[in-house]
Amino acid sequence: MTPDEAPELKPLDADILCVGFGPATGGFLTTLTRGLGEASIDSRAMPGLPPQVLCYERADDIAFGVSGVVTRARAIRASFPDLNPDEIPMAARVTDEKLVYLLDPHGASRRPALMQFADKLIEACGGLLRAEHQGWALPYCPGFLHKRDGFIFSLGQFNQWVGQQVMMTGLAQIWPSTPVAGPLVENGKVAGVVLAADGSEVRAEFTVVGDGPIGPVGRRIDETFGMPPGHQRDEWAVGMKMVVDLPDSCDLPEGTVFHTIGYPEPEIFGFFYVHPGRVASVGIFVPSWLESPVRTSYRFLQHFVQHPYLWRYLKGGRMRSWGAKSLLESGRRGEPFLTGNGYARIGEGSGSTNVLTGSGVDEAWLTGVQLAEAVLDIYREGLPFTKENLDARYTAKRRASWLDHESRIAEKARNGFQRGVLQGFIGMGLAGLTNGAFSIPRPSEDKHVRTAEDFFVARLSRSEIETARQNAAREGKPLHDALMDLCGWPPIEYDGKILVSHQDALLMGGKVQAPPDFPDHVVFRQAAVCSHCASHLCAEICSAEAIHVSTTDPQGVPAFDREKCIHCGACLWNCPDSNIEFCAAPGGLHSAEN
């Protein structure tokens, strides 16, 4: 191809196409390229060559994955038996792990009466219980929550490490900054993908769908082929975190892990873990069962890091990275059809996350490994990539593994959160301690986002809420700050280091970028639906303040600023009317340390 020739517009052929490069695809490509390197397998698309394996990643680099992770790494260690964390920046072995109940030092959270009683008890018996700094490290941590003998990773750094090894084999190409618009479906079969950049088709005998729960390929396949009976994706969370350079005063050793419950709201889980080099990851999960119509992640994160139990370690530190992502919390209930003719699903988008143990990366990795083993078998046996052949080799392998066994235990573990936070904790304990034999039944109707008046009943008057609403609309600001202020949450005193404005977090931590030449990837489908929306939850939850409600037309369609979007996808599942389309686009976070 010479420079004066126009680029080819004919469909290209490959053998295997992968969509999305995360831990699942990392496991898939690691295992597949090893197998291809050992065996003599010919390409079916280009005979005489090894199978042509392409992977398309939406983000601008394979290291821009969003998540830190503390994991038992059973599957990852099986792939790398001699795994040495020293080879991977920010990786460490777990050395100390605590489950910490955090009290509310401001009295501003919505704690159930029993929790308030527990708070008073802990405060009264603090010395006896060894509670300190408004937190109580529970003396007992159930085994299913433990990550003992596991690892702390930065997923960005881990992806980079894995991706480099895969590419150096020369047996797979990983294309960053190449969003995929959707699958190419022909006669009930996935025949490849359509690229978002130019609408070109790339055809392959087999497509590996690993683009996560908000990825357009997985979602289109669900729309086309449906979900298994009784399965649905209705529980989510926003995970938001920052990576912090710890101050000199912090003496926590690397490998320290805190899991937290109780603060800033009882429904919000938190984490804090220490990487090598005096760096820590700290963050929260804001779940869909927090029924607030003004739920926000950033403001809650700012309060979380300032909780006295954590602030004693963090104060004086400096944010070096920040990010957020959506997590599919439906677990096995969110599992789609794992295979079809010409395709298979792996990773978080395949429902592999264990919602009881709070573990997803290792499970995702394992799904990739299992699929790669199945693909190698299919090649060796000279079979086509039909649903039948994939089910017999991939689905069967998955069903027989610890992943499926543990996901069945976890399947009903979070039912209780649909009834209330205490029932949620009890339900988790019940399911975890009985290996899933007992659980709290799910109510006939799940929790839904309530109106502000209902959610803040007995805390704020209707007139207070209405005044705050009018002020927010006039100033074009989200409502959550005003209502949290009214509820007694203290203002955030910026220190310019950890406590910075939301926009500074985008610039200093996320380093958010948006390449030109792509249309807005967040689309509001029907203006009339937005105009009747009472909450504009899309703007409240937006992890990057990229969605704004107009000051001149508060009931109009919100404005979207793609220059700020970090592609967390929270708007997609928070819209109460499913009126948002989240399309494929490059850009977003540019920090490699999340």
Added chain:
Amino acid sequence: MPYQIIVCGGLAPDPLQTLEPVSSPAGPALKNEMMLPAVFDPWAGHALYEAAHLAKQHPGSSIKVVSLAPKAKLQQVMMTIAQKLPFELVPLDGPGGGFTDAASIAAVLADAIAAIPGLDKSQVLLFGGWESATRGAGTVMQMVGEKLGITEQFLAVDELTIDADGALVIKERVEGGQHQVSRCTAPPAVLAWATGNLSEPANHPQTGMANMRAMMPALQKAKPASLTSALTFADVSLPAVTRQTRIVKDVPAAEIAREIAEWIKQ
């Protein structure tokens, strides 16, 4: 006439990342350098986009990118750059940071260029960045040109046009915000680009895949470059970055501007 355009371009760590100088047994380095995302050197990038523009206007022209970097990083960066325009890659496996001296880099690049099969010096335009994001010496392109015997050299180029006689009309930056316009009757010539006038081309995945069919084997076969530098560094540090955030309300824009101006003066 068709041109054989050779673009010299290395890699630079993604400037958006946290860059920390550290000492290694081999001298100064960046912390976790091999795990830092990298980008094609932006100075060389301008040269590459100008090369693509020129090649498109002159059918039969070819572009070869000669790049010295760790080949694992080079392969990763090429997965993005290869999507932007058609070119061939001449990869050289070696250090990618700025802690190597310009003369040894120039020698390795010149040797690699001289070894390109079918090189016709009468058609060669040697492009590169005037400086680089890693080293900033601003001397490599001159030395590569000298070693190849190309003495028509233009630095800080902002514009190249080809006139009706086929002569190169080159606009170079000179002091005082001025441009100097030169006329060079024919190749070979060295053009070390400043920023040029072209924006980064959009990605075209099919171009990338077509490029990569030749690049992957070339990368697999890339040989280690033998750098012969005895350069030592007494000290390395990052440029000082000062950031101060202050939240103000109800302060007129003029007052904010005055305060910022005062801060800059300090």
